[in-house]
Amino acid sequence: MKPVLQKSFDKQLFLDNVKRHLTSTYATTQEHATKRSWYLAMSRALSELTTLDLLETEQDEHILQAKSVNYLSLEFLIGRLTGNNLLNMGIIEMIREAMSELGQDLSDLLEEERDPSLGNGGLGRLAACFMDSLAAQEFPAVGYGLHYEYGLFKQSFSEGHQQEAPDAWCGVEGYPWEVARPELAQEIGFYGHVKTEQVNGREVRRWIPGMTVKGMPWDIPVVGYKSNTVYPLRLWECQAIAPFSLESFNNGNYFEAQHALIDAGNITKVLYPNDNHEKGKTLRLMQQYFHSAASIRDIIRRHELAGHAIEDLPKFETIQLNDTHPAIAIPELMRILLDEKGMNWSEAWKISSQTFAYTNHTLLPEALETWDEALILRLLPRHMEIIYDINHRFLQEVRTQWPGDVTKQQKLSIIQEGFHRMVRMANLCVVGSYAVNGVAAMHSELVKRDLFPEFHELYPDRLLNVTNGITPRRWLQYCNPDLSDLITSKIGDSWPVALDELSALKALADDSDFQHEFMAVKKANKVRLAEWVKEHLDIELNTDAIFDVQIKRLHEYKRQHLNLLHILSLYYRLTENPQFEMAPRVFIFAAKAAPGYYLAKEIIYAINMIAEKINHDPKVNEKLKIVFIPDYRVSMAEIIIPATDVSEQISTAGKEASGTGNMKMALNGALTIGTMDGANVEIREEVGDENIYIFGLEVDDVEKLKASGYNPYDYYNADPLLKASLDLLLGDTFTPGHPGKLRTIYESLLDGGDPYLVLADFASYVEAQSKVDQQYRDQTGWAKKAILNTALVGKFSSDRSIRDYVDNIWKLKQVKR
Numbered sequence: 001m002k003p004v005l006q007k008s009f010d011k012q013l014f015l016d017n018v019k020r021h022l023t024s025t026y027a028t029t030q031e032h033a034t035k036r037s038w039y040l041a042m043s044r045a046l047s048e049l050t051t052l053d054l055l056e057t058e059q060d061e062h063i064l065q066a067k068s069v070n071y072l073s074l075e076f077l078i079g080r081l082t083g084n085n086l087l088n089m090g091i092i093e094m095i096r097e098a099m100s101e102l103g104q105d106l107s108d109l110l111e112e113e114r115d116p117s118l119g120n121g122g123l124g125r126l127a128a129c130f131m132d133s134l135a136a137q138e139f140p141a142v143g144y145g146l147h148y149e150y151g152l153f154k155q156s157f158s159e160g161h162q163q164e165a166p167d168a169w170c171g172v173e174g175y176p177w178e179v180a181r182p183e184l185a186q187e188i189g190f191y192g193h194v195k196t197e198q199v200n201g202r203e204v205r206r207w208i209p210g211m212t213v214k215g216m217p218w219d220i221p222v223v224g225y226k227s228n229t230v231y232p233l234r235l236w237e238c239q240a241i242a243p244f245s246l247e248s249f250n251n252g253n254y255f256e257a258q259h260a261l262i263d264a265g266n267i268t269k270v271l272y273p274n275d276n277h278e279k280g281k282t283l284r285l286m287q288q289y290f291h292s293a294a295s296i297r298d299i300i301r302r303h304e305l306a307g308h309a310i311e312d313l314p315k316f317e318t319i320q321l322n323d324t325h326p327a328i329a330i331p332e333l334m335r336i337l338l339d340e341k342g343m344n345w346s347e348a349w350k351i352s353s354q355t356f357a358y359t360n361h362t363l364l365p366e367a368l369e370t371w372d373e374a375l376i377l378r379l380l381p382r383h384m385e386i387i388y389d390i391n392h393r394f395l396q397e398v399r400t401q402w403p404g405d406v407t408k409q410q411k412l413s414i415i416q417e418g419f420h421r422m423v424r425m426a427n428l429c430v431v432g433s434y435a436v437n438g439v440a441a442m443h444s445e446l447v448k449r450d451l452f453p454e455f456h457e458l459y460p461d462r463l464l465n466v467t468n469g470i471t472p473r474r475w476l477q478y479c480n481p482d483l484s485d486l487i488t489s490k491i492g493d494s495w496p497v498a499l500d501e502l503s504a505l506k507a508l509a510d511d512s513d514f515q516h517e518f519m520a521v522k523k524a525n526k527v528r529l530a531e532w533v534k535e536h537l538d539i540e541l542n543t544d545a546i547f548d549v550q551i552k553r554l555h556e557y558k559r560q561h562l563n564l565l566h567i568l569s570l571y572y573r574l575t576e577n578p579q580f581e582m583a584p585r586v587f588i589f590a591a592k593a594a595p596g597y598y599l600a601k602e603i604i605y606a607i608n609m610i611a612e613k614i615n616h617d618p619k620v621n622e623k624l625k626i627v628f629i630p631d632y633r634v635s636m637a638e639i640i641i642p643a644t645d646v647s648e649q650i651s652t653a654g655k656e657a658s659g660t661g662n663m664k665m666a667l668n669g670a671l672t673i674g675t676m677d678g679a680n681v682e683i684r685e686e687v688g689d690e691n692i693y694i695f696g697l698e699v700d701d702v703e704k705l706k707a708s709g710y711n712p713y714d715y716y717n718a719d720p721l722l723k724a725s726l727d728l729l730l731g732d733t734f735t736p737g738h739p740g741k742l743r744t745i746y747e748s749l750l751d752g753g754d755p756y757l758v759l760a761d762f763a764s765y766v767e768a769q770s771k772v773d774q775q776y777r778d779q780t781g782w783a784k785k786a787i788l789n790t791a792l793v794g795k796f797s798s799d800r801s802i803r804d805y806v807d808n809i810w811k812l813k814q815v816k817r
Helices: 011-025 035-058 082-089 092-101 106-110 122-137 246-250 259-267 278-305 310-316 329-340 345-353 373-379 381-401 406-412 425-432 441-451 453-458 472-478 481-491 499-508 512-537 560-576 598-615 634-643 661-667 680-687 699-707 712-718 720-727 743-749 758-776 779-791 798-810
Strands: 068-072 141-146 154-158 161-165 186-190 193-199 202-208 211-223 230-240 317-322 356-359 370-372 422-424 435-438 463-465 546-551 585-590 624-628 646-649 671-674
Touching (some): 068 278, 082 092, 082 211, 082 472, 092 106, 122 230, 122 317, 122 472, 141 278, 161 598, 193 381, 202 381, 230 259, 230 278, 317 329, 317 798, 329 345, 329 356, 329 381, 329 425, 345 381, 356 425, 381 406, 381 453, 406 453, 435 441, 472 481, 472 661, 481 499, 512 634, 512 779, 560 585, 560 598, 560 743, 598 743, 661 671, 661 779, 671 758, 712 720, 758 779
Parallel strands (some): 141 230, 317 356, 546 585, 546 646
Antiparallel strands (some): 154 161
16 A cells, blocks of 8 residues: 555645635635635645546556456445545545645535435445445456436425425536546437448448437546545436537527437436336436446447457456446447447357346346337347347257246246337346346345246356445444544554454453443434434434434335334334333434335325424423434435444345445444344344344245235234234324325235235334343443444455455456556
């Protein structure tokens, strides 16, 4: 490592640059500048340092001659960059001192930064953690994403209901950490037709697009940890090639004059356009192809610029598909190799199939993307031809392996037959990749056993596991500086890049002095969160209460409504018996529901209405509080996670691929309550049964119960507490004067068949929560368990995840700078 702080940091030059940007870039003076102007000027001055390192890394001959991973993801939930970059650069205290000389407090300025709206949930945050770990360990990498204008959406609540507004995260001033790379722009086609040409005596298929747009790249620096390495996160913005028709404008056709601009701009306007209608489906597929095509072309450009032959692509590049969204990259690379590079099929397929690897993130059938064959034919006619060819050759292989087995052919085929023939993108990824991985040990076994058993039989070495991880630099060192300092004072300062070293804290778990220090940090973090809640939501929180936290996107399988039923059971008990003994508890939610997901929005509404009643009811609000924090984002997670006592990881067993919030909260000294699902299984193995609260049906139990004919009414009628809790949703207790407004959840759980077994797990969940309550009242025992959680989750560093990818899939070598 070559810490940046050992470089000659020229404080005076930095101060001059800040002042220059303040006046020349943001047109203000030191006397009149707002906090935001100071933040922008400071960040621009800092980004000049990282842009220089970015260019030097990009042109480093050792990197050009090494193998790189290209990480394709529609989401990169990077969070605020300024503070994290300062930490990685090793100059945070120098900048604090420098800005102080200008009369500015660094902490205040960092609060002015907006979270880039480039992702939604765990998929995007994982991609960001992986890029951080690649840079920290100096394995050559480029991240490829999209430069959304508005991202997902900005969430607020109106009378309990979720409201969605555009999230203009760049602001009118632009984003100070990004740099435009117009010289690297790509042209991307859509629609059109395919024609046959004769080239050197052989037939060649040629796609003639009917619409062409420009992919404009913006680079965001991914800063290595105390090194000179800075990798690009390259985000493509869609622009019109001829954005404005002056002739149309002068003829009075003002809308027509900007038609191309509007069509192109829509492609990267928002993350995940609502696809409940045909136009939304088309836009979403255009978005996915635009991302994949621009990225593939840039990878080939970089490869050839470094002097490598196209035949050597797998030797120097691997392309990791983060979920199925970039799957169309496979036929795109094949199209280029066949139609533009003049290769025959076997040559092209050998290169392509040795270049791609695919990460599966879900077992949920509805999340495994399928596209209408007719849509692909219309939008990408040549790619559909190539998909047919891939499938035809693949099915020949299947017939050879299992002659006459039509069922196997139907299950494995990339094309799903039916009234509307569909293209299965997950099958395309498995067929077109040299490695396929799940993201937790249990998930990977379920991928082999339940999702892709025939593929596993056909390719027994292709399906692998790489358990997810989180970057300890952001998720402990940066977001919880007091705990970070306490740990460093006990075990030294190398743990941020060697998280297994936290196991040395195990010896201190029974030390009363350390317990006191550890819990004092937790208390201070709870006070910080409580102050934020008071300032922004005007809710008073008792910081001696259990802070019970569920923060993740809103989905039925994640079972926020099971958490809500437990809250209703406590409310019922307290109203029936005001002397009911329990440790005071604050339930904290943060989640966004997809705009088209009606039931998820109804769950948000129910939580908010129940919170409104409970928080203002003097009979219960000394012991119960509910907070739903709006607009969940990375910077909010950085405040909530260090303050968490109880981490809710309560998905139906077999539904959550991994989860990473579980890792973040455990690392910061929270105790997990959860099912045997995803990475919970491995967290339990690491921390021990006595330091985690496991409840509910396991995967095999879930399958048996469903096979035997699950009837939620059986549980409803047999459990008086469950019945009383659910029945509270029917009246007007929480919606005065409007009975039945919360009925949707009640009906989904009973008449809707309770697809995620909320009622089946309720009694076990309540019992586990009772154990949590009892333990929290023994603060010494709780402190020990909290310390052991922090000490024993070193395995879940994304640095370890990346080493697993490097060793077992990508085969990269470190290039230190």
